[in-house]
Amino acid sequence: MNPTIKAFFHEATSTFTYVVHDGKNSQCAVIDPVLDFDYKSGSTSTESVEAVIRWITEHKLTPQWILETHAHADHISGAKHIQAKLGGKIAIGEHITLVQGVFKKVFNYGDEFVTDGHHFDDLMVAGSQFKIGDLEAKVLHTPGHTPACITYDIAGKLFVGDTLFMPDVGTARCDFPGGDAETLYDSIHTLLNYPDDTELYMCHDYPPKGREIRHMCTVVEQKEHNIHVGKEASKADFVKMRSTRDATLEMPNLILPSIQINIRAGELPDAENNGVSYLKLPLNQFK
Numbered sequence: 340m341n342p343t344i345k346a347f348f349h350e351a352t353s354t355f356t357y358v359v360h361d362g363k364n365s366q367c368a369v370i371d372p373v374l375d376f377d378y379k380s381g382s383t384s385t386e387s388v389e390a391v392i393r394w395i396t397e398h399k400l401t402p403q404w405i406l407e408t409h410a411h412a413d414h415i416s417g418a419k420h421i422q423a424k425l426g427g428k429i430a431i432g433e434h435i436t437l438v439q440g441v442f443k444k445v446f447n448y449g450d451e452f453v454t455d456g457h458h459f460d461d462l463m464v465a466g467s468q469f470k471i472g473d474l475e476a477k478v479l480h481t482p483g484h485t486p487a488c489i490t491y492d493i494a495g496k497l498f499v500g501d502t503l504f505m506p507d508v509g510t511a512r513c514d515f516p517g518g519d520a521e522t523l524y525d526s527i528h529t530l531l532n533y534p535d536d537t538e539l540y541m542c543h544d545y546p547p548k549g550r551e552i553r554h555m556c557t558v559v560e561q562k563e564h565n566i567h568v569g570k571e572a573s574k575a576d577f578v579k580m581r582s583t584r585d586a587t588l589e590m591p592n593l594i595l596p597s598i599q600i601n602i603r604a605g606e607l608p609d610a611e612n613n614g615v616s617y618l619k620l621p622l623n624q625f626k
Contacts, residue, residue, distance in 0.1 A: 342474050342494045344540070345394060346554045349373040349387050352414035352593070353543045355554045356391055358400070359493055364472035366403035367395060369427065370491065370498050371542055372417035374605065378593065381618075383607075388417035392424055402427030403471055407459075407601075408500025408542055409488040410438045412515065412594040416605035429604045430461035432480060432489035439602045441516040446599060446619045458604040463489055481530065483523020484511040490530065497533065498540045502526055505553055506560050508545050509567035510577075512585045520581040524574045531568075535559035595620060 343362040346355050352373060360367035372391060375384035395402065405418045405427045418429045439454035456462045463469075465480035471493065479490040481502045491498040501511040502523070510527065513520040530539065537558045544552050563569055568577060591597075596618050600607060607616045 340473055340475075340494055342471075342496055344496065346540075347387070347391055347394075348544075348552055348554070349375075349414065351375070353545055354411075354414050355540070355542055355544070356388075356417075357498060357540060358391065358395060359471060359474070359496075359498075360398075360400055361472035361474045365399060365401045366472040367400040368404040368406055368471045368476075368491075368493070369395070369402050369418075369421055370406045371408055371411070371500070372405065372421055374415040374417040374420060374600075376415045376593065376596065378596065383415070385417070385420050388420050391417075392421060395425060401425065404469070405429045406491055406498075407431040407604075408490070408498065409485050410435060410598060410601040412597055413543075413591045414593060415597045416601050419605035419607075428460040430463050431456075431459050431604070432478070432487045433462040433464050434480070434482070434487035435459065435462065435602065437486045437517055438598075442598050442602055445621060445624065447621075458602070458606060460604075465489070479529060481526035482517075483513055483519055483521075483526045485515055486517035488526070496538050496540060497530060498542075499530060500542045502530065503539060503541070503561060503565070503568075505541060505544055505546070505556055506564035506569060507547055507550065507566060509565060510581065512588055513581050514585040514588070520578040520585075521574060523581070524568065524577045527568050531558055531562055533558050535562070590625060 342359050345358045354373050356372045357370040372388050375387050402425050436456045463478040468477045474494045476493040481488050481490045484501045513523050535558050540555050599618050610616050
């Protein structure tokens, strides 16, 4: 069965959110939803995620799943807002517990923050299978960008998270805690071993000047044209390129606020006795 796929682009963070359904039943999956966040004022907004909710409602769909490809460092998840409005189980890869453990130390959380992934409704295991309506879906563990990155194979369409970008953009950085360029190279080739006409759905696009935003390409496009791994680039060359490039990159603008919320499945920190939620900012811990 061929899935019906609707893409939404969040311009502020260059992120794609997808709604996927079988075109027959009411169940759908929402992949990587975004909550608007203004760093300057510390304010959140649901404008973008409400556009997704309106589309789902207008098409008489019901979220069965809200799927995260990983704990994002460049945007805040809108998963909890969708769940509160429309329901659905929030899922992420089982290795989110490793990411929670790393950032529990970074933010000096106490015993109240338990790193067992219980914030999510389902921790997806590599090879596990599930359904979205009548669509068959399975989970691929594709680490390297982070140790918890997964790809969703939904009826043969691959939702790759940050494992790959469009061919003229290349690949994601590997310098986050638990990231590894050799591992990412292997994960990418797990995807490139699919048939050439397999469709890959990106989590982001950062197009060169003059090119329009694109959310999908094929395996053969990646093999032939990806500037980092195309034309049978060797693992050694990829690791050298990635290591050299990553050393020049600044931290993502939203990594400190977004990670604190995203390792909680998009839940804001508990409000304090004045009714206000607070995020922490570790000083002088990162260059």
